[in-house]
Amino acid sequence: MGGITSLTRMWLTRSVNPFLFRNEWDPQLPFAGCSQLGLYIHIPFCRQICHFCPYCKVLYEKERCERYVDALLEEIDLVGRQAEGKKQVTSLYFGGGTPALVADRLGEILSRTERYFTITQGIGVELHPENVTPPVLEALKEAGVTKLSIGVQSFRPKFQSVLGRSAVDGAELARALAAVPFETVSMDFIFALPGQTFEDLRSDIDAAFALGANHVAIYPFIDFTFTDSRVPAMPNGEKRRLLDRITAYCLGKGYVRTSIWTFSSRKGAVYSSMTRTNFLGFGCSAATLLEEQFKINTFSVEAYCQRLAAGQLPTALTLRFSRRQRMVYYLFWAAYGTRVDPREFEAFFGEKLEKQYGLELKLAQALGYLEVRDGTYVMTPKGAFTYHYYENFYTLSYIDKMWGILRKEAFPGEIRL
Structure with missing residues (x-):
């Protein structure tokens, strides 16, 4: 492999x-001249840890979370004030973890971000289905959020059991989304689970659009070596047939393909925190991609807070691209959107x-x-x-x-x- x-x-x-990542950090980030710059903020806290999830996350503790948000605001300050005036950016996405756990401070985080950046294409937040309630949605909307991504993974009990997830109340989900509408409502699903069929995935996609989604993401199950997951991998031939059938089904329904894994029921309903030419990442494990370098922050909440308390950026590793390496990275993520524009x-x-x-x-x-x-x-x-x-x-x-x-x-x- x-x-x-x-x-x-x-x-x-x-x-x-090779791609060489070194333990280096730069006090100044050359983002002022970057076009099509996006922002990402990582909130690593969860009420419970899903065994299949590879992302940086820790169990929620209120005091620890408050310290983390304080450090996050400091990181935004350290980076944001490096540019003269307000820098125009395309979008801001919150991922996790469970960003809804900081809903009471989301307005403060956004206010600090908008002190330095003008966001032109909306703000997105990832949500656990349990957090999709009118009070949480109202708080997000009041803070300026325009896009939601709900990590359903599957509506079907047999796969919820495989993934260690609890049942999703579709009726409650639909009521909450109808009561507090958003520009984009995306629902995430995992495909290539053992025994999963086209009918299983089609049922999930149909349910998502019926319950209020206008965008779905169908991500393949990947067995990371460091997770506790014991889910066996689906054979490639079976996976190919499943992906081809679900793609044909979505296109046949008139849905717009917005990336390898995503489809929307109307043009303009888009949710993607990855397919940007340049981006700044804030928080534990967040990555920053600029014209000549790629950076990734420490995964440790404690080290992150300590580094920022000392007035230093929490960069763990830096890759200085060769020109060809940067081209390959650019093309990889452009291809993720299913098209590459030579212009x-x-x-x-x-x-x-x-x-x-x-x-x-x-x-x-x-x-x-x-x-x-x-x-x-x-x-x-x-x-x-x-x-x-x-x-x-x-x-x-x-x-x-x-x-x-x-x-x-x-x-x-x-x-x-």
């Missing part, structure tokens, strides 16, 4: 050099996409992975599954290794990927 990702990396970067690539890098990767693009078209529509490279269903296949390798070879180390060491010395 690591061999496949290493060979692909060497081919696309035209170099044998946008040229605007970002000042070079033509076909000059850099013409051979690869021709090969992908010949193999049936891509087709050209109005000057844009668009993924076919075959290409989408191949992307999923490689993303799975990438996740287990790169992300699994990095996150596994960061869960044990607050500030590791160096990681080569």
Whole structure:
């Protein structure tokens, strides 16, 4: 598995050099000139820990959470005041963990953020189904939230049991969403669970749209080595058939495909905290992607708070991109949105996409992975599954290794990927 990702990396970067993450932090972040800049804020607290979840999270304790939010405000100050005037950004997404656990301070966090940034395309928050109640939704809306992502995972009891999740009351969910409407209501589901069929997924998707969602995300189950999950992986052939059928079903219903895993019932209903050209991340484990570097914060809540109490940014690791590495990273996440626009690539890098990767693009078209529509490279269903296949390798070879180390060491010395 690591061999496949290493060979692909060497081919696309035209170099044998790995991605080298070092224990370095910079007091100044060069984001002022970045276009299409997004923001992400991580809230790591949960009432209970889901065994399948790989993200940075800890059990909720009120005093610890309050200290964390205080440190988060300090991080926003340290970064935000580096730019002259207010920097325009596309969006702000809160992830976790369970961001609703800081609902009473969300207005304060947003007020601090908007002191330095002008958000143009909305604010999104991830929610556990149990938090989808009128009081919580009203508090979020009053704070300025415009988009919700609800982590349902499955409405079906047999898969809730597999995932260790409690039943979701669909009627209560629908009542709350109808009482407090939002611009985008997304519901997340996991596919490729053992024994899962097309009918199971179709039922979940139909239920989501019937209950008030206008966007669904259908993420593949990935067995991270550091989680406590014992869910067996679905064979690739079965996974391919399942993804193809659910894609055909959604497109047949007239839904808009907004990324590899996401579909919306109307144009403009979008929820994605990942597909941005540049972004600043705040909070434990949050990543920052800029034109020439990638940074990731410490996963330790205590180390995070201590670092900020000393007036320093909580960066655990920094990757200084070579130009080709940055191109590969750009193309990986552009492809996640199922299309790559050569004009946008040229605007970002000042070079033509076909000059850099013409051979690869021709090969992908010949193999049936891509087709050209109005000057844009668009993924076919075959290409989408191949992307999923490689993303799975990438996740287990790169992300699994990095996150596994960061869960044990607050500030590791160096990681080569």
